[in-house]
Amino acid sequence: PYVGKSSLFRVFSGTVTSDAHLVNATTGATERISNPHYQIGKEAVATKAVVAGDIASVTKLETVGTGDTLTSPEHRVALPKFALPSPLYFAAITPQAQADLDKMGAALARIAEEDPSLHVSRSEHTGETILAAFGESHVQISLERIRRKFGANLKADVPQVAYRETIRKKVQAHGRHKRQTGGHGQFGDVHVEFEPLARGSGFVFEDRVVGGRVPRNFIPSVEKGLAEAIGHGLLAGYPVVDMKAALFDGSYHQVDSSDEAFRMAARLAYQEGYAKAEPVLLEPIIKLAITIPDAFTGDVIGDISGKRGHVLGMNAAAESGMTTVEVEVPEAEVQRYATDLRSITQGRGVFTRAFVRYQEVPGNVQEKLVAQAAAKKG
Secondary structure (H helix, E strand, C coil), X not given: CCCCCEEEEECCCCEEECCEEEEECCCCCEEEECCCEEEECCEEEECCEEECCCEEEEECCCCCCCCCCEECCCCCCCCCCCCCCCCCEEEEXXXXXXXXXXXXXXXXXXXHHHCCCCEEEECCCCCCEEEEECCXXXXXXXXXXXXXXXXXXXXXXXXXXXXXXXXCCCEEEEEEEEECCCCCCEEEEEEEEEEECCCCCCEEEEECCCCCCCCHHHHHHHHHHHHHXXXXXXXXXXXXXXXXXXEEEEECCCCCCCHHHHHHHHHHHHHHHHHHCCEEEEEEEEEEEEEXXXXXXXXXXXXXXXXXXXXXEEEEECCCCEEEEEEEEEHHHCCCHXXXXXXXXXXXXXXXXXXXXXXXXXXHHHHHHHHHHHHHHC
């Protein structure tokens, strides 16, 4: 029969009795230990007390997570939490049907609660649901557990790379939105200068209008139109970053001008200016610190070179026979690096990773990505 969430616990000192009230040292909440059991195979054997050194299970612990310490209210103590290595394999999780989508969020949350080495997140760049694990097998086993326990059929794919677009050249552009229909028409007219910025600057809007050429109440609409437009770059559809847009001139109609007209005019100026400003694609670069047996150093460096990466340095530990190689490499080339490194080093290599910066993609790679984006649009 279904008894709710069951928690396994180990007693480090003292004795835990049925109906004992203990404090969660992590949250401060009080929990009641109701009817503890020893798990013997599939059978749950009830016990009145669990002594030091024993492992037992209990249900209905509302605030307890993996690694929490339950302690007596009179002698509060928290054991150090065990440290897990960071997951290095990332998969984009999607449902196979609408019925699976309805179950997906809760199922992933439950499976991550049961297995603290799993991490579930939503990519702020692509909107994908990302499951981080130790390897491909770890992901597949977790999805099979979800299928059996929750009836949700999920699939794992390679996550999208969070490419960005930017410009190389300062340009000026004109956007005029004019439409005449029955009654009031629509009129908005803007001149905008687009300028590249340093990496990491994001998008900056500047108002340089003087003399009321564009009324003050319409300038926020110009900024809004530009901010909306840069969410979809014209090169391959990726967001535009590291660009300044300066509104320096324009005109308006006393009757026909409106917020919507100036918003549309700003988008037209963006379309004209972006095409002239030498747009380029940017890709995320990550740093890997790869620790491997000395015998595999050459193979690992050769593999990284083939992935458009370069070596920053090496540190050999003679006493252990291990070498740590630090490299920078495009994220797109190492999305399955946990699997690649395991294959190269016969499972004896480990690595850590960290985002470093965005940089321009090579011309041949940009051509390929632009062609892929065009093919998707049909």
